[in-house]
Amino acid sequence: MTTASSGRLAAFEGVSKSYGSTRALDGITFSVPEGSVCGLLGPNGSGKTTALRILLGLTRPNEGTSSLLGDTGGSSRRDAARRTGALVETPALYERTSARGNMVIEAAARGLGDSSGEIQGLLDLVGLGSRADDRVKGFSLGMRQRLGLATALLGKPKLVILDEPTNGLDPAGIVEIRELIRTLPELGTTVLVSSHLLQEVQAMCDRVVILDHGRLVAEGAMSEILGDSRSAARWKVRIDPSETERATAALVEVGLEVVPGGDGILLVSGPVSDGSQLNVLLTGAGIYLSELVPEFPDLESVFLALTESGDDRDES
């Protein structure tokens, strides 16, 4: 088996999948490097869940190949599956047995042997230690998510695939789970996480893959994805309100776009790499700045720009 040798724990090579006339995935190629927390983003119907299901062997692609821990479907796929934790769609749990019972069953299904110590540790880790012997039937959605996450982490997997892991969690729970996910690479577990919560992804992921209408529209380190769009950064400039017209003219003259914000505020966009350029430009015109604030795009604005949000979409 090749895993760390290639440095890619999950990979797609030209993967396409259609359901009837609907193209769910259209030739996507990307990989998840070992030791990363990789966010998989996309609007509803963009193909995120289909991609995760193909990776886990639940759905077959029409074209292309996917590999999990270096295996593309051969005899060692079982070993790859055993070393991969997954929480796909809603947490799949046996409702009429306890949290511990669910984990015991999962441990046996993955051939992990006696895992009683690890099970208690994981239940404690996700905050369910005191509810370990309660029936899952009485659990809230957030508790089910926590249990699903604990189940996915059984056996110290090399890779864990999480589909919307913070669904149903309260704000404190979201922060807690986010912090937990961020620490997983230090424990030797690489993470591929899909989420609609862009701020969460920005906060916990170091890589990001963005899908739209089944196509890959961006892939790379979070800093690259955000950095690539910094030429489109906007600057908020505050000056004396009486200088607004003169300042606007000076900025427009060098090719910048200016939107008046009222009360001496100008919103400036264009090819400005450094705030000092604006400072020099306006000071040269005898206009002094009282405030200069860069407004770099966050993941949400990048995501919306790349995915043309607002289109009609179907669930994948």
Place this chain on the structure above:
Amino acid sequence: MRAELLKLRLLPTPRWSAAFLLVTLVLGIAATWKWGTGLEQVAVDLALGLPTAIVSVVIGAWVVGVEYGQKTMSRLLTSDPRRSLVVIRKILTAILATAVLTVVLYALGYLGFAVAAEGHGSGLDRTLYLDQAQVALVTNLVYALIGVGFALVTASMAGGLTAAFVFIFVFSTFFSILPEVGDWSFSIALSEVTDRILGQRVAFDPETLDPNSRTLAASLGILIGWVVLIVGAGWIRFVRSEGR
């Protein structure tokens, strides 16, 4: 396989089924103590034969259907994507659970019925009891496989149960009364096999059997054909499905 056995132990349906069977066994023994075992030990069939047959269908459909009912099929296939092995494990679990349930209950019942029947006529016909147990074992294993097959075909617990019961008690009976083709029905083949078990031992003189009737091998062949058809259809559907 260990995970499947854990589900039998940790989830409530098998436990409730076992409890239901213990109750019918106790009722049957109580009835025998009061009135005897009845003609051809019908009390044994009513207390053990029919209930274990019903529970065998339930167990067979449940072993597969629980994954659809609890929406855990994706999780199961994530743990092991080799779908044919998943089906084989399900089949083996259904066979094992049904066999153990049938053998244990008939073993428990043997002592209970023997003691309860002592005050009535010649008591329990032990040879006939063992034949009844063998008939139940064969019937129950076949019924469990039918349950597995229909749960796979319908990808549903309720659908599997309904389809299995309709097939066994309605469709097959209807098919069996059709002229010419009726002899090829599931129920005729199964009754021929079970009659042979009873006929060769006690209930009938083998010499009185219709010399033109099919051989046991032919009846078994038809029975196995039906089981293979239903389980095979479910197996193919499962392997080709999206595994939701």
